[in-house]
Amino acid sequence: MAHLSIDERTAGNVTILELGGKITIGDGSVQLREAVRKLLEQGHKNLLIDLGKVDYVDSSGIGELVSCYTTTKNQGGQLKLLNLTKKIQDLLSITKLLTVFETFESEADALASFGG
Amino acid sequence: MAHLSIDERTAGNVTILELGGKITIGDGSVQLREAVRKLLEQGHKNLLIDLGKVDYVDSSGIGELVSCYTTTKNQGGQLKLLNLTKKIQDLLSITKLLTVFETFESEADALASFGG
Amino acid sequence: MTDTIELTIGSKFDFIEIVGSVTKGVTELSGFDEETTNWIELAIRESVINAIKHGNKESAEKTVDVTYTLDQVALTILVRDRGRGFDPTCVPDPLDPENLLNPNGRGIFYMKSFMDEVEFSKHPDGGTIVRMTKRRTEPDGNGKGETGSDGPSID
Amino acid sequence: MTDTIELTIGSKFDFIEIVGSVTKGVTELSGFDEETTNWIELAIRESVINAIKHGNKESAEKTVDVTYTLDQVALTILVRDRGRGFDPTCVPDPLDPENLLNPNGRGIFYMKSFMDEVEFSKHPDGGTIVRMTKRRTEPDGNGKGETGSDGPSID
Numbered sequence: 131m132a133h134l135s136i137d138e139r140t141a142g143n144v145t146i147l148e149l150g151g152k153i154t155i156g157d158g159s160v161q162l163r164e165a166v167r168k169l170l171e172q173g174h175k176n177l178l179i180d181l182g183k184v185d186y187v188d189s190s191g192i193g194e195l196v197s198c199y200t201t202t203k204n205q206g207g208q209l210k211l212l213n214l215t216k217k218i219q220d221l222l223s224i225t226k227l228l229t230v231f232e233t234f235e236s237e238a239d240a241l242a243s244f245g246g
Numbered sequence: 247m248a249h250l251s252i253d254e255r256t257a258g259n260v261t262i263l264e265l266g267g268k269i270t271i272g273d274g275s276v277q278l279r280e281a282v283r284k285l286l287e288q289g290h291k292n293l294l295i296d297l298g299k300v301d302y303v304d305s306s307g308i309g310e311l312v313s314c315y316t317t318t319k320n321q322g323g324q325l326k327l328l329n330l331t332k333k334i335q336d337l338l339s340i341t342k343l344l345t346v347f348e349t350f351e352s353e354a355d356a357l358a359s360f361g362g
Numbered sequence: 363m364t365d366t367i368e369l370t371i372g373s374k375f376d377f378i379e380i381v382g383s384v385t386k387g388v389t390e391l392s393g394f395d396e397e398t399t400n401w402i403e404l405a406i407r408e409s410v411i412n413a414i415k416h417g418n419k420e421s422a423e424k425t426v427d428v429t430y431t432l433d434q435v436a437l438t439i440l441v442r443d444r445g446r447g448f449d450p451t452c453v454p455d456p457l458d459p460e461n462l463l464n465p466n467g468r469g470i471f472y473m474k475s476f477m478d479e480v481e482f483s484k485h486p487d488g489g490t491i492v493r494m495t496k497r498r499t500e501p502d503g504n505g506k507g508e509t510g511s512d513g514p515s516i517d
Numbered sequence: 518m519t520d521t522i523e524l525t526i527g528s529k530f531d532f533i534e535i536v537g538s539v540t541k542g543v544t545e546l547s548g549f550d551e552e553t554t555n556w557i558e559l560a561i562r563e564s565v566i567n568a569i570k571h572g573n574k575e576s577a578e579k580t581v582d583v584t585y586t587l588d589q590v591a592l593t594i595l596v597r598d599r600g601r602g603f604d605p606t607c608v609p610d611p612l613d614p615e616n617l618l619n620p621n622g623r624g625i626f627y628m629k630s631f632m633d634e635v636e637f638s639k640h641p642d643g644g645t646i647v648r649m650t651k652r653r654t655e656p657d658g659n660g661k662g663e664t665g666s667d668g669p670s671i672d
């Protein structure tokens with residue numbers, strides 16, 4: 131139960147991580163951390179996280195997104211968010227994290243924002 | 247929560263009751279009893295109960311089907327079952343109720359069985 | 363290692379759905395397959411309905427306790443009410459031809475059909491305890507793993 | 518009339534889903550709308566995660582009790598652990614700019630955002646009790662019925 135699915139694909143110089151399911155304490159958060167760590171190791175530094183199919187996030191999940199953001203930035207990369215659900219939008223908003231993350235509703239706009 | 251939906255339609259001299267949801271203690275069982283009682287009062291005596299969209303039945307629900315069968319028969323009518331789910335099939339089978347109820351997998355066959 | 367979950371509800375049929383969802387959660391964690399999970403859920407619901415209806419006679423202040431214990435061998439579920447108790451050997455057989463059209467009397471039969479063991483006892487402080495067990499592995503210990511389609515035997 | 522449901526679990530994150538489904542069942546019975554139900558579920562999950570993680574430090578034999586009490590005015594949920602307790606006034610503010618990128622420290626903030634009242638106390642026998650309340654009707658008693666979109670206030 132309670133699993134996170136992660137589909138990876140590449141668009142130009144950006145790696146898109148399409149998440150589905152739950153980003154919660156335990157499994158979900160760990161899986162996301164591992165996926166981002168591996169991509170950074172392989173030199174993929176432009177990461178776009180598609181949250182459209184995530185149906186549940188708790189404070190650990192939000193914390194994990196923050197961690198991934200920081201790790202990516204510290205390695206000279208960029209991590210941005212695509213397709214926030216209303217729930218995630220609310221959770222980020224009340225903790226002032228919308229001022230931290232760059233977020234997009236359109237994949238094309240998001241990809242363009244990373245530059246060539 | 248936990249509700250039974252009942253859609254009624256007529257095919258020739260047969261009234262088809264399409265059930266959806268749960269036939270369980272409380273609401274579901276009472277609703278079914280009321281619907282059958284009303285039809286019998288109005289003179290509709292050929293009843294076909296379509297169980298295809300019923301996702302949960304407990305022993306009260308099974309008992310209610312038996313009650314409706316008996317009431318209908320006592321008033322000179324016939325009550326038959328259509329589209330048993332595997333669960334309902336199993337529940338009827340182990341309590342030897344498949345020897346009591348006439349059951350059908352095809353609506354056409356069921357309707358034909360009532361005669362003209 | 364043993365895991366225990368306890369749930370206590372007042373004597374209201376409204377709470378049956380909650381008992382159902384806890385049962386489903388516990389059986390899924392136990393690794394039972396979907397079909398077995400459904401039958402265990404049905405058995406526990408029947409037992410809790412009996413506890414509310416026949417045991418506590420729906421009196422609001424009397425509670426029903428449901429305890430789930432999972433060990434390596436089996437999932438054991440206890441359902442306790444605060445009623446007067448009853449003699450389970452006197453319950454009519456629903457398969458007896460004269461009972462076939464009885465609208466009641468199938469609950470305990472379903473509990474026994476879907477669980478491996480069902481035992482009734484009296485709590486020292488009063489009330490009935492129903493103890494139901496579902497084995498996680500084959501009884502002969504041949505290591506076949508989770509019980510597969512351990513549903514009712516259909517004739 | 519007052520309804521109470523009690524749930525006791527061991528200190529394992531695996532059981533959080535079960536707490537979630539009981540919470541959902543209780544809030545739906547209480548007549549809260551879907552969005553409010555989701556936020557209440559989140560608040561209770563956060564509290565139970567804290568009880569398992571910070572309170573009981575995941576030690577298997579220590580339990581967490583969750584008690585749901587519904588009356589005409591409000592749904593009140595108590596979460597009790599067997600830990601050492603803590604001083605809730607010393608918890609850092611997650612909105613403080615220097616904490617904004619902290620991966621932890623948002624659980625209690627979410628609990629307070631989504632519930633009407635959150636109080637921490639110590640149980641006489643040890644452990645923390647978190648008492649969370651969600652009102653069913655508008656606080657000024659203007660009879661508006663169930664709280665509608667009583668979610669977080671978004672700036």
Ligand SMILES: Nc1ncnc2c1ncn2[C@@H]1O[C@H](COP(=O)(O)OP(=O)(O)O)[C@@H](O)[C@H]1O
Binds near residue numbers: 468
């Ligand atoms: N917890 C209980 N306390 C007292 N009597 C019970 C209890 N459970 C079952 N019984 C008795 O056993 C009978 C058979 O129960 P059951 O097979 O579940 O069928 P039903 O509930 O439809 O009558 C009940 O009618 C009741 O008399």
Ligand SMILES: Nc1ncnc2c1ncn2[C@@H]1O[C@H](COP(=O)(O)OP(=O)(O)O)[C@@H](O)[C@H]1O
Binds near residue numbers: 189563567571572645
């Ligand atoms: N039940 C508890 N027992 C002991 N300490 C707790 C408990 N709940 C919260 N705390 C303390 O409060 C801090 C803040 O909790 P919270 O806001 O949920 O964030 P997080 O759990 O991510 O640290 C925790 O780090 C912990 O020190």
